[in-house]
Amino acid sequence: MTRRLMVATLTQAGLKLLGGNVSGQWGSRGQQLIHHCSALVYREHTVNIDTVRIEQLPLPVLSKHSVRVKMLAAPVNPADINMVQGTYPILCPLPAVGGNEGLGEVLEVGEDVITVRPGDWVVPVDAGFGTWRTEAVCEEGDLITVPKDISILGAATIAVNPCTAYRMLHDFHTLTPGSTVIQNGANSAVGQAVIQIAAAMDIRTINIIRDRPNCGEVVKELQALGADYILTEEEAMSGLQRVFQEVPKPKLGLNCVGGISGGLVLSNLDYGGTLVTYGGMAKKPLHIPAKSLIFQNITLQGFWMTQWKRNHRQDKAHLRSMLDSVCELVRLRRLRPPNCIQTPFPQYTQALDATVQPHQSKHVLIM
Amino acid sequence: MTRRLMVATLTQAGLKLLGGNVSGQWGSRGQQLIHHCSALVYREHTVNIDTVRIEQLPLPVLSKHSVRVKMLAAPVNPADINMVQGTYPILCPLPAVGGNEGLGEVLEVGEDVITVRPGDWVVPVDAGFGTWRTEAVCEEGDLITVPKDISILGAATIAVNPCTAYRMLHDFHTLTPGSTVIQNGANSAVGQAVIQIAAAMDIRTINIIRDRPNCGEVVKELQALGADYILTEEEAMSGLQRVFQEVPKPKLGLNCVGGISGGLVLSNLDYGGTLVTYGGMAKKPLHIPAKSLIFQNITLQGFWMTQWKRNHRQDKAHLRSMLDSVCELVRLRRLRPPNCIQTPFPQYTQALDATVQPHQSKHVLIM
Numbered sequence: 176m177t178r179r180l181m182v183a184t185l186t187q188a189g190l191k192l193l194g195g196n197v198s199g200q201w202g203s204r205g206q207q208l209i210h211h212c213s214a215l216v217y218r219e220h221t222v223n224i225d226t227v228r229i230e231q232l233p234l235p236v237l238s239k240h241s242v243r244v245k246m247l248a249a250p251v252n253p254a255d256i257n258m259v260q261g262t263y264p265i266l267c268p269l270p271a272v273g274g275n276e277g278l279g280e281v282l283e284v285g286e287d288v289i290t291v292r293p294g295d296w297v298v299p300v301d302a303g304f305g306t307w308r309t310e311a312v313c314e315e316g317d318l319i320t321v322p323k324d325i326s327i328l329g330a331a332t333i334a335v336n337p338c339t340a341y342r343m344l345h346d347f348h349t350l351t352p353g354s355t356v357i358q359n360g361a362n363s364a365v366g367q368a369v370i371q372i373a374a375a376m377d378i379r380t381i382n383i384i385r386d387r388p389n390c391g392e393v394v395k396e397l398q399a400l401g402a403d404y405i406l407t408e409e410e411a412m413s414g415l416q417r418v419f420q421e422v423p424k425p426k427l428g429l430n431c432v433g434g435i436s437g438g439l440v441l442s443n444l445d446y447g448g449t450l451v452t453y454g455g456m457a458k459k460p461l462h463i464p465a466k467s468l469i470f471q472n473i474t475l476q477g478f479w480m481t482q483w484k485r486n487h488r489q490d491k492a493h494l495r496s497m498l499d500s501v502c503e504l505v506r507l508r509r510l511r512p513p514n515c516i517q518t519p520f521p522q523y524t525q526a527l528d529a530t531v532q533p534h535q536s537k538h539v540l541i542m
Numbered sequence: 543m544t545r546r547l548m549v550a551t552l553t554q555a556g557l558k559l560l561g562g563n564v565s566g567q568w569g570s571r572g573q574q575l576i577h578h579c580s581a582l583v584y585r586e587h588t589v590n591i592d593t594v595r596i597e598q599l600p601l602p603v604l605s606k607h608s609v610r611v612k613m614l615a616a617p618v619n620p621a622d623i624n625m626v627q628g629t630y631p632i633l634c635p636l637p638a639v640g641g642n643e644g645l646g647e648v649l650e651v652g653e654d655v656i657t658v659r660p661g662d663w664v665v666p667v668d669a670g671f672g673t674w675r676t677e678a679v680c681e682e683g684d685l686i687t688v689p690k691d692i693s694i695l696g697a698a699t700i701a702v703n704p705c706t707a708y709r710m711l712h713d714f715h716t717l718t719p720g721s722t723v724i725q726n727g728a729n730s731a732v733g734q735a736v737i738q739i740a741a742a743m744d745i746r747t748i749n750i751i752r753d754r755p756n757c758g759e760v761v762k763e764l765q766a767l768g769a770d771y772i773l774t775e776e777e778a779m780s781g782l783q784r785v786f787q788e789v790p791k792p793k794l795g796l797n798c799v800g801g802i803s804g805g806l807v808l809s810n811l812d813y814g815g816t817l818v819t820y821g822g823m824a825k826k827p828l829h830i831p832a833k834s835l836i837f838q839n840i841t842l843q844g845f846w847m848t849q850w851k852r853n854h855r856q857d858k859a860h861l862r863s864m865l866d867s868v869c870e871l872v873r874l875r876r877l878r879p880p881n882c883i884q885t886p887f888p889q890y891t892q893a894l895d896a897t898v899q900p901h902q903s904k905h906v907l908i909m
Contacts, residue, residue, distance in 0.1 A: 430832075433832050452830075452835040452836060453836060454832060454836070455831065455833065460829040460831045460832070461828075461830040461831075462827040462828070462829060462830075463827050463828040463829075463830055463842065464800075464822065464828075465797075465800050465822025465827070465828070465844070467844070468842060468844030469819060469821070469844040469845065470631040470844070470846060470849075471844075472844060472846075472849065473844065474841065474843050475843075476835060476841050476842075477832070477835030477836040477838075477840065479836045479837060479839075482837075482839065
């Protein structure tokens with residue numbers, strides 16, 4: 176009775192969610208509803224993530240161009256929490272299903288669908304899919320296949336962080352074997368992917384990490400991933416002369432912290448280098464002296480994977496090529512899935528609660 | 543006797559100055575010295591600019607490829623002072639003649655010289671020429687001609703500030719008629735050139751000026767140059783909603799101040815805009831929030847005319863085209879020479895002393 180009531184309420188609300196991929200989930204008058212799914216739904220934007228509740232939603236019947244997918248795994252990323260809280264630059268119309276990243280297996284396809292087949296593994300092309308659910312019906316164009324010979328966790332976490340690392344290493348400077356990259360937040364999911372993808376490209380990484388009690392452990396972990404140099408912020412402050420006796424100064428710096436840590440990346444760039452910012456974990460602005468821009472010819476840019484995917488939405492070959500490259504690294508075990516805590520879908524509150532805390536391992540919902 | 547002694551001392555020192563254009567001035571053993579010049583020479587880098595002294599220097603005889611020039615006028619720019627003080631990123635080997643910008647008239651050319659003729663007006667191609675002197679002998683390639691139908695002051699001050707404005711308006715975004723540019727330091731020499739060149743391109747300027755007692759006067763002056771919107775920093779802090787009801791948000795922002803003022807330019811840029819920094823008058827860094835880079839897709843770059851000229855040293859056509867365009871605007875009276883104080887060359891100390899003070903009019907030495 177509760178379930179039936181919920182469906183009725185959502186149907187009557189007649190609200191549209193962002194993207195064709197999600198809107199159909201609420202059903203519409205007159206459609207023959209066959210399947211249902213469980214989904215983590217939020218009906219308002221608030222810092223209190225307890226408002227995210229599991230709900231039963233109807234799935235529309237398949238059209239000629241749509242696809243029914245069973246979700247296998249979906250991470251809980253900080254950006255997902257920001258979307259729930261309403262502080263992210265893109266928001267889904269409410270009510271909405273949470274989650275932007277995840278792996279699904281195709282169950283059923285409409286008769287005109289050509290790019291995916293039942294049994295294929297797929298990931299969403301765009302943010303706003305609402306991956307925290309057991310099943311979804313969406314347009315074929317909303318999905319792209321990934322190979323099935325990598326792990327579920329590897330596939331479920333590939334489309335945001337490793338792809339961010341991949342793009343930043345390819346799109347801002349032509350890096351050749353032996354050249355260097357410097358980054359802060361080196362222990363973040365993207366930072367770890369940067370280390371591994373750079374190592375596969377024969378590019379040296381200079382990695383700055385937060386001063387923390389378990390520094391020794393982190394250093395060992397990052398070395399195991401292929402990090403060439405690892406320094407705490409404090410060590411980096413006293414200069415990288417030793418490093419630059421061995422390797423050239425980097426043309427590319429990656430910053431996900433800001434504040435003093437961002438300044439450490441900036442001040443160690445080579446003439447004409449680029450500082451790419453993709454996060455602001457310290458919640459403090461970068462301080463940029465004029466001379467860095469004028470006399471060191473440094474360029475500052477930002478990178479946002481969501482925007483990149485939107486800019487290349489009509490250019491699936493570009494997305495395909497990136498995913499193939501990154502999946503190949505996973506297959507070769509040169510790119511490991513991040514350390515993550517697997518959480519059964521019904522215990523989703525643990526995953527959400529952990530993600531709002533700082534410096535937690537990534538949680539992945541297993542459906 | 544004093545003059546002869548000085549010549550001898552310099553010759554014996556055997557020191558080389560930066561650039562072929564200057565080195566010959568000190569003479570060398572065995573050359574037949576015919577002409578002499580008066581020059582403002584510094585023999586050490588110190589904040590005390592009293593160490594700049596007028597000296598008599600010998601000029602070498604003309605070679606097949608060299609040119610003798612009579613200097614007509616040379617501004618004293620803040621960068622010249624920084625070079626004397628040793629705080630500029632490029633420095634001339636000591637002893638050196640001060641001054642980087644200025645107008646000369648060709649007196650004599652070597653037999654193989656083809657690009658300039660006696661009577662031509664010329665300006666140096668590169669920084670480090672040492673323009674504070676009455677005459678110079680240099681290579682033909684160190685000079686480029688400017689038309690003689692503009693004023694001496696216009697020609698003497700064209701190669702740095704108006705060219706900086708010209709390049710920044712052309713090289714970072716494709717600006718079309720009706721589009722907007724925002725800048726701070728709008729009353730600086732470059733700022734005034736930006737206003738006028740933009741007006742000639744039918745581009746609207748949003749100009750931020752320092753809060754100051756004579757704001758009304760400055761506003762009138764900038765309006766007379768063609769400024770569309772003029773706001774003090776305080777006015778800009780309360781938002782530019784009124785402005786953006788009338789004109790589109792700017793894709794290009796120009797910053798020569800830094801600190802809060804630079805932030806005002808940054809925060810009013812359109813999505814995907816570029817903030818170009820060419821100065822740091824406030825001696826305070828820019829504060830850049832991560833979201834401006836990531837979600838607003840703002841790019842930060844620097845511009846330095848000296849570097850641009852060096853990058854294009856082999857590409858005289860590019861320099862020619864820029865100078866022709868800027869001189870044409872001067873000829874059409876769409877670009878006025880900056881308000882400046884003309885100082886007879888022997889009274890050079892007045893010009894130097896004034897330039898180390900903040901917010902002074904530009905001083906131009908008249909030879």
